[in-house]
Amino acid sequence: MTILPMEIRETMRSLEERTDHLLSVLRPGDISDAINWADLNVVQVVYCASDDGREWYTVEIEEAAPEAIKLYEYLYKHLGGGWGADIEIRTEW
Numbered sequence: 073m074t075i076l077p078m079e080i081r082e083t084m085r086s087l088e089e090r091t092d093h094l095l096s097v098l099r100p101g102d103i104s105d106a107i108n109w110a111d112l113n114v115v116q117v118v119y120c121a122s123d124d125g126r127e128w129y130t131v132e133i134e135e136a137a138p139e140a141i142k143l144y145e146y147l148y149k150h151l152g153g154g155w156g157a158d159i160e161i162r163t164e165w
Contacts, residue, residue, distance in 0.1 A: 076119060083155055084117040084129065091117075091131050094150050106139035108165075112136060121159075128158040136163040 076084075091114050100109050115132040136143055140163050147161050 075086075079156075080119050084119055085155075087129055087131060087155060087159070088114050088117045089152070090151060091133070091147065094147060095133070097143065098146070101140045103140075103146060106137035106140045107143065108135035109139060110135075120160075126158075126159055129155060130160045130162055133163045135165065137165070138163055 095112050095114065098109075098112075100107075110137045115134050118130045118132065118153070119127070120130055121127045131147075134141075138153065143163065144161050151159060
């Protein structure tokens, strides 16, 4: 098992908290994507690194359609940069 550096773990925690907050302030009329509003939540944030040196965080959200483009746009816009790596959003039922 690999232990991630504290900085990466803190970023993962902060990214999860920020995304949870952004989801909590959304209302059904705000986005027209297929979303189960009662159970929309962040499942986990995963740190990823590739052999070519690319690093990113994947935010996994459940109870939204995989093609929830408006939700993706909203999250990318409001999460902004400053996370030290790219962010990928993944939704699933």
